[in-house]
Amino acid sequence: MARRILGLDIRSDGVAAVLLSSGLRDREVDAWAFLPIADEPDPGSARLKSAESDASASEAGVDNAAASSESVITEPDKGEPEDGKLAAKTDLNEVPGQTEDSPSGPWRRLRRPLMDAARHFSPEDTACAVSFPAMNVSFRNLRLPFSTPSKIIRILPFELEPLLPAPVDSMMVDFQTLGLPSPDGGAEILAAAVDRELLADFIGLLTNTGLEPHTIRVSGYATAMSLNLVHDTTGNTVLVEIRKNQITAYILAGGKVGMARSMRHPGSTVQAVTRMLTQTLTAFEENLIPDAGIENIFLSGPLSACLKDEDIAHLEQRIGLPFRRLDLRREVRAGLTPIKDEDWSPGQMDGALALALMEMDGRPGLNFRKGDFARKTAWSAQKPLFLRLGVYALLIALFFGADALIRHRMAAGKIAELKGRTEAVFRSLFPDTRIKAPLHQMKTALDELRSEPAGADFSGGNRMIDLLDMVSRSVPVDLEVDITRMLINEKQVLITGETDTMTSVDRLQGELSGIPLFGQVEIVTAKTDPKTQKADFKLKADLKRAAGGDPS
CATH class of the missing domain: 1.20.5 (Single alpha-helices involved in coiled-coils or other helix-helix interfaces)
Structure with a gap:
């Protein structure tokens, strides 16, 4: 059965969705769509494209995004916030009357496009990989004297406490080690932190719309990690992702994101990219690698297509490095089946495609879907029960x-x-x-006794019947005796019965001692029955072997 991954790139102007499936040999983009945020939601405004359909695209998709992109470039410069400053609100929140305490939370405008995505892509049997807006994430580079992950997890909150714009207890933090050589055996760390309440509202909205995320990565991060799969890329590279009012830069060193920075750009895109790259590259060379050896700078994001050739030439002249537009669909070594549809817009869809590819490959990296925010499987959901x-x-x-x-x-x-x-x-x-x-x-002894006939001879030719007669004659008439059992063998006789008193037992012993065939007569047991008040007794008499004849 083919595995299906749905990449959802969350942006301030909508949601880009790419459905990726993997077979035995290759991977195929089954469908994709850009679902814009509209002031008056209209389900018909969403455009769903399939790799197998030849239907013409509507004007509400990429064309609308391109139109809004040009308006961003021409806006006057309104300044930019300090690097790494956690934004309490983003473009996603700017709705009249909307507050953090609203029932649907700070992500209310995303509900309609997310519901459309859930309806179009049937997420029941699909794993969802989602991006979280980079403007709501604080990035920090740290150098620690050890590289053991367990130690890093314990010490990282204390190291980040003075560096974050909010208390570290209120932040969800994830990190990755950069793998750069360190003479003291330590590790270079890239940490990413996001407000817990904001993340909880984000996950709640996705789950309520039926799009429970398996992984949550910073927007643009998966695209940057996918540069490792680009055919002609070998050295360190930079990804610049340009979105509406936002630019994010990622520097890859040794196959990992070594530095990340996100900023607003309400003014000129070219000036903002120049300023962003100049500052980021300088910080990277001063703090991590003195000679970065950057080979290429890739441009991605929905507004990268709006940069003209002369804009790119200007950037190359100012930065001194080659720039190129990224098209993951065509350039990655991921076994993707070619898409014969010119309606695919790389800048619009690369983020969602990169999320799906990274999830399908199982590549590690920054991920906010862990710890307290880890996805609850069927087992974990029922674990308390x-x-x-x-x-x-x-x-x-x-x-x-x-x-x-x-x-x-x-x-x-x-x-x-x-x-x-x-x-x-x-x-x-x-x-x-x-x-x-x-x-x-x-049992053996009793069986032997039972096997002897009652009239059999014993001890000098005397018969048992004669012995019984002797015992009967020896009991006085005035002595009340009830003999209940009598066991006879060649050596002794056991007599069990009851009489009126214990004195009668002693008297009976004396009378039986007078029988010529008997030797010593002993009282084995004698006790008074509390119910009948009679004396129960058991007597044992030894037989004389030389005895014979009639005792009378």
């Missing part, structure tokens, strides 16, 4: 485990009690036998 369920499951498991443990201990106690009782009975019946497996030994 799963955690609660896990706690409940753990409690239930502990309950059943405790119940099973208690039952096990109770059963073990009962087994130990029964085993003790079994051994006691076995000892009473077979005192001379060594106990190994009492239950098995007792």
